[in-house]
Amino acid sequence: MGFIRYAAVLSLLLLLSVPTVFGGGFVYDGLGVKARGMGGAFRAVADDWSAAYYNPAGYGWIPDNMLAGNIDFFHNRYSVTPNVLWDNRFPSGYYNDIEHYNMHRIENVPQGGILFRLPVLEETVFGLSIMQTFDQNLGWGDIFGFDRTEAYGVRTLPESQFDNNLDVVAFQLTAARTFSEDKLSIGIGLSVLRADLRMGTLLMRRNPLRDDAEYSQYVDRPYENILEWTENDGYGMGLGYRAGVMYKPDEKLTLGLTYSGSTSIDIDGNNASIYYMPNNATLIDQNAATWVPTDEVYHFFAGEDLDITADFETTLDLPSTIGGGISYQATERLLLAVDAEMVMWSQFEGFEFTYSNYSGLMNSSFHYINDSLVQQDYSYPVDWDNTFRVMVGATYQAKSYMELRAGFGYDQTPYGENTGDLLFYDLGDKYYFSGGVGFDIGFWRVEVAGVYTHQPDLTVSDPMDINNDGITDNFVGTYTADKFQTLLGFSYRF
Amino acid sequence: MMKKYLLGGMVLLAAVVIYSCSDRGSNVDPLTYDTGLVLDTYTQHAVSYLADAPLVTNATIKYQVYLPAGYKDYGLGEPMPVLYLLTPFRGRVQYYFNHGLTELADRMIGTGEIRPMVLFVISGYNDYGGCFFGSSRVGGDYVNALGNIVDPEDCLAGPFATFLDYANCLINTIPDSVGYRAITGIGMGGYGAMRIAVEFPEHFSAVSAVSAPLDFDGADNASGFLPLFQDFMNDVGRDNYSAIQFDFNNVLQSMLLAASVAYSPHDTGIVDDGFVITDETSYFNDNLYDAAYHLPFYRNGQQTDTLYDTVTVDPLDVDTTIVANGGWVAWQENNIPTILEANPTALDETAVLLAYTTDSDEYTFNEQTGDFHDLLVNTYGKVEGVDLQTITFDGYSDYIASGDRFIFDLLPEILKFHSDNFYLSKD
Numbered sequence: 001m002g003f004i005r006y007a008a009v010l011s012l013l014l015l016l017s018v019p020t021v022f023g024g025g026f027v028y029d030g031l032g033v034k035a036r037g038m039g040g041a042f043r044a045v046a047d048d049w050s051a052a053y054y055n056p057a058g059y060g061w062i063p064d065n066m067l068a069g070n071i072d073f074f075h076n077r078y079s080v081t082p083n084v085l086w087d088n089r090f091p092s093g094y095y096n097d098i099e100h101y102n103m104h105r106i107e108n109v110p111q112g113g114i115l116f117r118l119p120v121l122e123e124t125v126f127g128l129s130i131m132q133t134f135d136q137n138l139g140w141g142d143i144f145g146f147d148r149t150e151a152y153g154v155r156t157l158p159e160s161q162f163d164n165n166l167d168v169v170a171f172q173l174t175a176a177r178t179f180s181e182d183k184l185s186i187g188i189g190l191s192v193l194r195a196d197l198r199m200g201t202l203l204m205r206r207n208p209l210r211d212d213a214e215y216s217q218y219v220d221r222p223y224e225n226i227l228e229w230t231e232n233d234g235y236g237m238g239l240g241y242r243a244g245v246m247y248k249p250d251e252k253l254t255l256g257l258t259y260s261g262s263t264s265i266d267i268d269g270n271n272a273s274i275y276y277m278p279n280n281a282t283l284i285d286q287n288a289a290t291w292v293p294t295d296e297v298y299h300f301f302a303g304e305d306l307d308i309t310a311d312f313e314t315t316l317d318l319p320s321t322i323g324g325g326i327s328y329q330a331t332e333r334l335l336l337a338v339d340a341e342m343v344m345w346s347q348f349e350g351f352e353f354t355y356s357n358y359s360g361l362m363n364s365s366f367h368y369i370n371d372s373l374v375q376q377d378y379s380y381p382v383d384w385d386n387t388f389r390v391m392v393g394a395t396y397q398a399k400s401y402m403e404l405r406a407g408f409g410y411d412q413t414p415y416g417e418n419t420g421d422l423l424f425y426d427l428g429d430k431y432y433f434s435g436g437v438g439f440d441i442g443f444w445r446v447e448v449a450g451v452y453t454h455q456p457d458l459t460v461s462d463p464m465d466i467n468n469d470g471i472t473d474n475f476v477g478t479y480t481a482d483k484f485q486t487l488l489g490f491s492y493r494f
Numbered sequence: 495m496m497k498k499y500l501l502g503g504m505v506l507l508a509a510v511v512i513y514s515c516s517d518r519g520s521n522v523d524p525l526t527y528d529t530g531l532v533l534d535t536y537t538q539h540a541v542s543y544l545a546d547a548p549l550v551t552n553a554t555i556k557y558q559v560y561l562p563a564g565y566k567d568y569g570l571g572e573p574m575p576v577l578y579l580l581t582p583f584r585g586r587v588q589y590y591f592n593h594g595l596t597e598l599a600d601r602m603i604g605t606g607e608i609r610p611m612v613l614f615v616i617s618g619y620n621d622y623g624g625c626f627f628g629s630s631r632v633g634g635d636y637v638n639a640l641g642n643i644v645d646p647e648d649c650l651a652g653p654f655a656t657f658l659d660y661a662n663c664l665i666n667t668i669p670d671s672v673g674y675r676a677i678t679g680i681g682m683g684g685y686g687a688m689r690i691a692v693e694f695p696e697h698f699s700a701v702s703a704v705s706a707p708l709d710f711d712g713a714d715n716a717s718g719f720l721p722l723f724q725d726f727m728n729d730v731g732r733d734n735y736s737a738i739q740f741d742f743n744n745v746l747q748s749m750l751l752a753a754s755v756a757y758s759p760h761d762t763g764i765v766d767d768g769f770v771i772t773d774e775t776s777y778f779n780d781n782l783y784d785a786a787y788h789l790p791f792y793r794n795g796q797q798t799d800t801l802y803d804t805v806t807v808d809p810l811d812v813d814t815t816i817v818a819n820g821g822w823v824a825w826q827e828n829n830i831p832t833i834l835e836a837n838p839t840a841l842d843e844t845a846v847l848l849a850y851t852t853d854s855d856e857y858t859f860n861e862q863t864g865d866f867h868d869l870l871v872n873t874y875g876k877v878e879g880v881d882l883q884t885i886t887f888d889g890y891s892d893y894i895a896s897g898d899r900f901i902f903d904l905l906p907e908i909l910k911f912h913s914d915n916f917y918l919s920k921d
Contacts, residue, residue: 077518086890087889087890087891089890089903090900090903091903095522098521098522098523099521100520100521100522101518101519101520101521104517104518104519141520142520142522145522147597147601210892210893217745217897219899220593220898220899220900220901220902221899221900221901221902221903222902224893224899279592280592281588281592283592285586285588286584286586
């Protein structure tokens with residue numbers, strides 16, 4: 001037993017010594033070491049703290065009070081090879097035909113819960129848990145370079161050119177109790193949701209000087225668009241709920257059904273933007289008599305970086321889900337489980353960012369810069385489909401103190417044709433393979449699980465403007481992805 | 495046994511973690527190649543071919559030069575080929591550099607896409623907006639000033655008769671090697687490049703022109719500049735001569751006036767070389783630069799209700815008044831098909847690149863270039879892909895490829911074309 005403790009501590013130290021880890025996937029799937037070890041087929045098992053997420057009804061059959069938690073390590077190994085050409089023809093400044101990797105980040109996401117069996121309504125199990133239910137965290141640098149756009153001069157871009165860090169954490173109060181002589185359990189979780197969003201991206205804004213009768217003649221390629229880097233950083237609060245039911249028609253078979261409601265969370269915060277204005281000293285020189293800094297046109301060709309800040313508001317629409325599962329105690333040692341779930345991704349339509357309280361604006365008479373370029377809202381529209389996923393898992397009680405787990409899952413992508421960009425990364429129908437082991441040491445349980453997710457390569461061939469606002473809503477290129485996930489967990493019964 | 499399993503599992507876990515968490519870095523080339531040298535400010539040099547032109551307000555050639563990485567002066571390194579780039583109407587000497595020429599050349603040379611070459615940007619800009627690279631002793635003999643070589647060996651004596659005499663002394667090239675010299679231009683500059691290449695084929699191995707006025711009246715003898723003359727008069731108003739805008743507010747008007755200075759200047763009494771009109775009663779004075787020249791389209795000159803006559807606008811209309819005015823006749827003498835007709839083998843040994851938009855070009859230079867392309871193929875035996883290369887391009891949605899909007903995208907192809915067509919000698 002001493003060796004087991006030593007090995008567990010050693011593996012924990014090993015993982016914590018890794019400098020960074022990064023989590024990914026809009027639906028966060030790092031909940032519960034046992035559940036992940038079984039490939040997520042846990043809705044009809046739900047026998048640890050993570051039942052708060054998979055099926056709150058599971059709490060009804062947990063006999064002891066429990067304190068539990070797990071920590072999840074991710075590293076998403078993504079790559080993109082851009083082929084971004086304006087109108088599919090003209091160089092854009094993106095480093096095309098080079099395989100770029102997402103920024104090297106490794107994050108650890110801790111979460112857990114505590115549950116008590118209390119004499120309420122005869123006997124009810126209550127739980128309080130902190131869970132990250134949605135997540136997207138990826139960044140890209142070196143995707144765009146001014147050294148590939150010779151008409152802009154030498155400029156410096158933010159290190160992370162595309163970045164999306166979206167976290168939704170649920171502070172959930174769960175209650176569950178059994179009925180019908182312990183054959184039926186019903187549970188419900190009410191949660192306060194906090195959504196944190198930091199989304200940065202590069203945009204090409206239409207150069208408003210193209211609409212000027214006098215100055216449009218000076219707007220040569222590549223000045224017909226103006227590069228903008230913009231980042232929105234804020235948070236919001238909302239309410240959510242999930243409910244579940246489990247039924248045991250006999251000693252071996254368990255059925256589970258869950259539902260979580262859709263939620264809209266209003267997010268507000270700060271925006272920072274940089275507009276990289278064209279750099280054409282010839283025109284400035286040629287028109288030196290009339291193009292002076294007090295004239296608006298001067299600033300369209302003087303190679304300036306316009307730093308603008310503002311407040312922003314947007315709404316995050318989280319999808320509802322409905323799922324179910326079946327578990328079967330095949331032998332005394334072997335448990336089999338299968339789950340299915342629908343995620344209503346069509347309810348998520350992206351973001352509409354609206355801005356106010358600008359600072360850094362130029363002279364109020366500069367109509368084109370202030371009104372047509374800078375004070376423009378930004379839409380990040382998506383056109384996603386509902387998805388279906390299936391999970392299969394098993395546990396095997398190898399020893400009295402050791403349980404082995406394995407699982408497999410299939411997860412549809414919400415992407416339609418030509419969908420794909422650098423902010424939300426889901427390349428296609430995914431397959432994941434998982435395994436894990438749990439050790440019972442007295443009242444303690446120590447667990448570890450590993451998951452590998454395979455995503456198919458994705459090629460986005462043509463630019464797409466979903467809402468016809470002149471801003472491309474996908475990113476043309478070839479994408480690859482691998483995802484490695486390691487979870488460590490413990491629980492203590494009391 | 496249990497410990498072995500655990501130990502094996504730990505090792506496997508460690509291997510997976512180390513692999514899956516490794517930093518993959520960046521594949522972006524940090525662009526480590528050497529950069530060339532561009533003179534900080536443009537330079538101008540007097541050449542005698544411009545010195546006696548009364549309508550040339552500054553008898554110098556303004557230029558800016560790019561020297562590639564590794565360039566060395568005479569005796570210190572290998573000679574390099576030279577590409578001359580002529581600016582479009584209203585384009586000043588920094589024109590190409592501010593469309594990314596320096597960085598583009600650095601990158602393409604650094605990556606081996608093109609061979610190292612010296613780039614001379616020649617400004618055609620003058621007080622009228624552009625010199626149009628005419629060949630008149632009155633309006634300026636830019637063709638000889640830029641294309642001729644009078645005394646390539648006499649670098650110390652000066653003053654230089656031509657710019658090539660000067661440039662050949664200034665940089666480390668092979669002065670008498672046609673294969674080491676090429677010329678290009680866009681719009682007005684494209685005309686200048688083609689005209690110089692046609693008149694001095696022994697000095698240039700290749701020529702390229704982008705949407706340039708290469709066929710003044712088009713293949714049908716009724717297009718090219720001719721519709722622009724009508725537009726000019728429509729803009730001005732037929733009975734309002736004073737409405738002509740001599741400053742640059744109206745591009746069309748200033749462009750045709752500038753071209754008239756180059757192609758149909760009035761005889762100022764100094765010279766008469768065949769491109770000068772001696773009619774002393776009908777010349778046009780713009781009252782801005784005191785330039786005397788003739789418009790290529792008819793002006794009645796009489797104080798009648800109709801100052802401009804739509805019928806007599808057509809220069810092909812045999813009208814004695816037009817002949818007496820002579821503007822269009824003088825323009826035709828400057829038309830490249832006319833010049834080429836007099837020397838039909840001029841481009842036989844010269845590689846030609848023509849690029850023009852298939853969009854609606856504001857001044858129809860694209861159509862003139864297309865017509866000239868057809869002329870080269872159908873009349874002068876140029877073969878596409880052999881000694882003729884053609885690039886057609888267009889814009890998109892509400893951003894059409896008019897004028898020189900797309901020079902940024904064409905420059906790489908122009909540099910590549912000329913790099914591929916440099917050679918040591920024509921033998």
